[in-house]
Amino acid sequence: xxxxxxxxxxxxxxxxxxxxxxxxxxxxxxxxxxxxxxxxxxxxxxxxxxxxxxxxxxxxxxxxxxxxxxxxxxxxxxxxxxxxxxxxxxxxxxxxxxxxxxxxxxxxxxxxxxxxxx
DNA sequence: TTCATGACTGGCT
DNA sequence: AAGCCAGCCATGA
Numbered sequence: 001x002x003x004x005x006x007x008x009x010x011x012x013x014x015x016x017x018x019x020x021x022x023x024x025x026x027x028x029x030x031x032x033x034x035x036x037x038x039x040x041x042x043x044x045x046x047x048x049x050x051x052x053x054x055x056x057x058x059x060x061x062x063x064x065x066x067x068x069x070x071x072x073x074x075x076x077x078x079x080x081x082x083x084x085x086x087x088x089x090x091x092x093x094x095x096x097x098x099x100x101x102x103x104x105x106x107x108x109x110x111x112x113x114x115x116x117x118x
Numbered sequence: 119t120t121c122a123t124g125a126c127t128g129g130c131t
Numbered sequence: 132a133a134g135c136c137a138g139c140c141a142t143g144a
Contacts (some may be wrong), residue, residue: 003141022126026139033139039125040141063128068125 005039006030013102014057017081018101019091020098028100035061041070057081063097065089 010028014020022035029035039053042055056077065085067074075085085097 023128026126031140033127034141035126035139036124037126041125043125044142052126058125060125066125069126074125086132 003031003037004041004044007038008045008053011038011042011053011055011058013052013100014098017083017096018098019059019063019068019078019083019093019096021056021098022058022102023061024098025058041068051059057098059091063091063093065091066118 006029007025010025011020013028014025022038023033025034026034029038038058042053042058045053045055056067056074059074063070065074065078071089073081075089078085078091081097083091
């Protein structure tokens with residue numbers, strides 16, 4: 001399905017150690033409002049896809065892991081990349097949210113100050 | 119084609 | 132801050 005490919009293409013653009021929201025991916029994929037479709041596309045990935053698509057770097061708009069397949073796996077994947085995950089599976093989008101930038105510079109575009117709290 | 123479901127999101131109370 | 136409702140698009144029966 002072309003629609004899915006456009007979604008996977010965006011998910012693959014998510015840099016290492018960064019996360020994005022379903023709505024964000026849907027927007028970048030050219031399907032604004034179809035956040036549900038993103039989750040559906042990732043659901044269609046299945047373990048057979050392997051690491052071809054970094055699905056674990058996708059969380060909801062609140063930074064919470066709403067993964068219904070392997071929520072523990074996604075959390076582990078993120079932590080393995082250096083992404084801080086809360087006990088409830090929540091990620092600090094203010095630090096890791098991928099705004100769609102190509103380079104890692106986006107990490108410094110935020111007003112957050114990691115050395116202040118974390 | 120129609121009805122129901124889902125790894126979602128924004129606005130109101 | 133937390134909970135509820137409607138809209139979005141594609142899949143499956």
